[in-house]
Amino acid sequence: MHPDLLPHLHTEECNIVINLLKEYHINHSIRKFFGHCNDLDQAMRNKCLKNEYMEKRTKSRDHHARPQKRLFNSPEESEK
Known part of the structure; x- marks a missing residue:
């Protein structure tokens, strides 16, 4: 089943x-x-919807990786 069109x-x-x-x-x-x-x-599925899904997925992954880097880095590294 595909997402909303x-x-x-x-x-x-x-x-x-x-x-x-x-x-x-x-x-x-x-x-x-x-x-x-x-x-x-x-x-429609392979060229469009799959590519859009992958773009949203990487964007979401990058967005959620930033706070984790701040949490797990030492305070000296986060100030740089």
């Missing part, structure tokens, strides 16, 4: 792929059940 949560490139997939689901409502839109779905 609201436009304000994703980049412009991802929004283009997401909109293409949504249009395909609207225009070809039966074909989606037989896997005709799997290429668009894979592109």
Whole structure:
């Protein structure tokens, strides 16, 4: 299951792929059940959502590493 597909949560490139997939689901409502839109779905998941997830993950990891460095460093090192 993928995250919420609201436009304000994703980049412009991802929004283009997401909109293409949504249009395909609207225009070809039966074909989606037989896997005709799997290429668009894979592109959305692999190229967009996975990259966004990894960026958020590294940003969060870096954000939470800063306070830990201050806690575990000696006071002399933290003043530098």
